[in-house]
Amino acid sequence: MPRYVRVAINIAPINELFDYQVPAALNDQVQPGSLVTVPFGRQMAQAIVLQEIHEPSVPELREISELVDPLPVVTPLQLKLAEWMAAETLSTLPECLDQMLPPGLSQHVDILVSLIHLPDTNEALSTTQRRILNALSERNPLRGRQLDTALAHLHWRDSLGGLVRLGYVSTQPILLPPSIHSRQIRTASLAMPLEQAAAHLRQPESGRKPQPAVLARRQAVLELLAQEGAPVNVSMLYAETGANAADIKTLAEQDLIALEESEFWRDPIEVMPHLELQSVPPLTPAQAAVWQSLQTQFAAPTARDFNLLVGVTGSGKTEIYLHAVAEALAQGKGALVLVPEIALTPQTVRRFYARFPGKVALIHSQLSPGERYDTWRRIRSGVLPVVVGPRSALFAPLPMPGVIVLDECHDESYVQADLRPHYSAVETAIQYARLAQAPLLLGSATPDVEQLYRARRDKWHELRLPERISAAAAPLPLPTVQIVDMRAEMKAGNRSVFSQHLHEELAHTLAQQEQAILFLNRRGSATYVFCRDCGYVLRCPRCNTQLTFHASSSQLQCHICGYHRQMPRKCPECGSPNIRQFGLGTESLEKAVQEEFPQARILRWDADTARVKGAHDLILDHFTQHRADILIGTKMLAKGLDLPLVTLVGVVLADVSLNLPDFRAGERTFQLLSQVAGRAGRSSRGGKAIFQTFHPENYAIRYAALHDLDGFYEEELERRQKMIYPPFSRLLRIEFRHNLPNVVEQAATATGSKFALWAKECRLEMIGPVPCFYSRVAGTYRWQILLKGNDFHPFLAQHPLHSWQPKDIAVDLVVDPPSVL
CATH class of the missing domain: 1.10.10 (Arc Repressor Mutant, subunit A)
Structure with a gap:
């Protein structure tokens, strides 16, 4: 009896499902989750099998042509998760399924x-x-x-x-075939005990006795193979023993060694420095109370075991994560552990690998395609049941997730904002945990307002770690924070980037041979360059934003699209040589520190110094080993780093993100300042932080200085409620893009006229149409409309995209956008 299956074609714009017949030769192999090749129109396409069907949609079906991978590439839970993602993010099912495959395996038409x-x-x-x-x-x-x-x-x-x-x-x-494959290497192993092989080796070959040098090389090969006790890469034999291809061939012909092709696993963890195996430390009373609550959920899991772990910086949240992973493994299940940045994965991986050696997988976009493919396959087979990585690691093919952990759950990098599908890893993890009936653990010192509100409204488990842990009996105090009014500094004649107080504290920290962090969320040497004669400002020709000067390369760069050019000697507008750079970035801050403290050893950590693979880990290792005294950097420094020797954090300008036209600007500032201040004082040495600001009265800065999450939450919630912003509503952003400004303006305005009536009918509020804050990016002009309400699905059901999308205009719909800039 023929079998029929329903598939999703791997062509992003296509959101329909299609039915195919399974050929007899593949009858026992094709199943839900299989990656196949099918005829589609006059071309071939890849598709993922969704389900078996009994009644095909059309009388005559075409057959599946090929099975790309003998095992399913998507688990049954992932199939359900992809369907939910497609509906929730207004994306196509192929777009969502594609997130779950390693690069190179999935091929598009x-x-x-x-x-x-x-x-x-x-x-x-x-x-x-x-x-x-x-x-x-x-x-x-x-x-x-x-x-x-x-x-x-x-x-x-x-x-x-x-x-x-x-x-x-x-x-x-x-349709190109998959570009990624397993890697095979030639290996050798002993075919008999070493003594027997060595005795045979010394016997003459066809009456001729081997030369002593040849005999010595071949003897070394046998000894190395005996020492390893497992198949050894032939290339390694050449390097370690000096043997050549003729030696290996002769040993194999004499049946002294066995040669075979073996699969070589490309494992990124192998080259990482590992921590020694760790015993499980005793929990503090606060940790024990949190763990007791979690244990009951592991004992009887449900579809609503959602936990928000609110712990101050340095309170031991990671130990709770380790306990949760250990419990999942004890139940024969796996664990997903997400961190917000690639830079944090090595530090996190080392801690988990020390507790669970040989069971940890590392997944992120900076791995080679081969490393990602091999790691993906080992996760799929259950060999590596603990997966650590940024948001993409959520889609690793664990056969059975037993717990899902998101550290620093407030971080905006958990949202894929630039590419489709526009998904939130937090929201997707909630649904995944619901499907898997696995406990979900969201951890942060500064959860966002929407997360706290939802946890209390929906009666999640809100778990608290209110104190820092210490080896001593008493807990470590949080760092003291002092706010410095830079307006007063300027009135007193101080034009330096350092307030008098920050300068004194830096000098004291260096004298005590301790470490300091200087935080400035802005790269480069100067934030804008202009002519002092005619006022011309050098801007990006593709984005119209001010170009940032980078002294290290003598280049002007656009931090939006990546455009760069050499610094001109004369004004392009009037020819004057009076071109000057103004503003402050991490490069110019580094120079200022070198001038003020020439004896200090300085490291800078930003997107410019960490471009190559492994640079994040190298910078962090250098600083952790106290091979530098001062670390200068951008927001990377605020993301969960554990640096025990840091006793001082200086925020050079706390106002950088404060006045952006985004309703989340205050929250982002509070989170950033709270997190970066938390890098100080993680040992018995204590710590302090200094916030330099031109807005010392701002509520976000004040609450961050007081480490008062609940106070900030109450005030921010009140502000949001007045404006009916999330969590009291949801947002739908409709973005229009075209390379001609008048065309995109006309399209957005015409669509806005239609939306004005439709939105009222569906009880939605419309904001716009208006140009986006970054109104031109990489030569493309951008306008947007925001819809505010509780449910957009009735609106989109009545007015689907194809019924109103302007011709020749790119339109993007983003549900719950992380930013409205």
């Missing part, structure tokens, strides 16, 4: 564009069409994705049809 011949120079073609032909004349043919790179920011696909009709180019659909 593309087109191959081939140049037939070039037109005459007088041919009337558009600029974009000529750019396409120029690209093809340099390299022919090109895939669609290659043209996307070569012609970035151009809508070249709209111009391709005309070239096809004129006969200058041809196109055909293609």
Whole structure:
């Protein structure tokens, strides 16, 4: 009897499901979660099998062509999670399923564009069409994705049809095979006991006795294989013994060693320095109370075991996470542990690996495709049941999640805002825990207002760790915080970036051979450059934002799109040489510290110094080992780092994010200041923090200085309620993009006129249409409309995107956007 399955085609815009027949040869292999190749129209496409069906939607079905992977690539729980994500984030199911596959395994349909011949120079073609032909004349043919790179920011696909009709180019659909595979290496092992093999080796070959040097090399091979006691990479044998290919071949022909092809696992953890195995420390009374509450949930798990762990910085939240993971493993299940930044994963991995050696997987985007693929497969097979990484690690194919942990759950990097699907890892983890009936543990010293409000409204388990832990009997105090009014400093004639108090404390810290952190959430040497004669400001030609000067490279850079250029000697507008740099960034702060404290050893940690793989870990290791006295950096410094020798934190300018036109600006400032201050005083040495600000009366800065989360929460909640902002409503952001400003403005305005009536009917409030705060990014102009209400689904059901989307305008819908800039 034929089998039929329903699949999701791996073509992002397609949100329909399609039915196929399973060929007899694959009857026992294809199952829900399988990755297959299917005929789709006049092309081949990859698809993921969703379910088996008994009644196909059409009478005659086409057959599945190929099974890409013999094992399912998506678990049954992940299939359900992807369906929820698609509905919640207004994305297609293929977009959500694609998040769950490692790079290189999933292949998308593309087109191959081939140049037939070039037109005459007088041919009337558009600029974009000529750019396409120029690209093809340099390299022919090109895939669609290659043209996307070569012609970035151009809508070249709209111009391709005309070239096809004129006969200058041809196109055909293609589907490349997966670009990632397992890696095989040649290994050798002893085929008999060492003594027997050595005796045989000394016997003459065909009446000829081997040369002493040859004999010594081959003897070394046998001894190394005996010492290892397991198959050894032949390349390693060459390097360690000096043997050559002829030696290995002879030993194999004599049946002294066995050669075979073995799979080589590309494991990023192997090259990391590991902590020694740790015994489980005793819990403090506060930790014991938290763990007791969690244990009852592990004993009888339900679909509503949601926990918000609110613990001050240094209170021992990680030990609670370790206990939870140990409990999940004891039940034969796995654990997902998420951290907000790639930079934090090595530090976290080392702690978990020390407790669970050989069971921890590391997943993040800076791993090589091979490392990610091999780690993904070992997770799928259950070999590595503990997964640590940033938000993408949530989609690791654990056979059975037993606990899901999100550390620093307030962090905005848990939201995928730039790419589709626009999902929140926190919201997705909540649904995943519900599906798996696994305890969910969200931890933070500064959970956001919406998380606290939801936990109390929905009666989550709100767990508290109110004190720092210490090896001594008494808990460690939180660092004292002093607010310095920089307006008063300027009135007193101090034009330095350091207030008098911060300067004195830095000098004292260095004299005591302790460490300090200087925090400034702004990169570069100068935040803007302008001509003192005509007032011309150097801006990004693609974004219209001010360019930032970087002295280390003598370049001006755009921190929005990455555009860069050399610093001009003369004003591009009037030719004057009086071009000056103004503003403060981490580069210029580093220079100021070097000038004020020439004896200090300084490290800088920002996106400029940590571009290469492993740089985050290297900088952190240098500072942890006290090979530097002062660490200067951006918001990376606020993310859960444990640095016992740091006794002073100086926030050079606490106002950087305070006045952005975003209703979350106050909350972000409070969280950032609270977190960075928490890096100080994590040992018996104690600690202090200094906030330099031009707004000392601001509520976010005041509450952060007092370490008063509850006070901030009450005031911020009151402010949100007055404006009916989340958590008292939800937001839907509709963004319009086009490379012509008048076109996108007209489209947004026309759509806004329709929405004004529709929104009222659905009890939604409309804000806009208005230009986005960053109104031009990488040559594309941006407008937006915000809808505010409790439920957008009735609105979208009555007015689906295809019924109102303006022609030739890119439109993006984001539910609960992390920012409205």
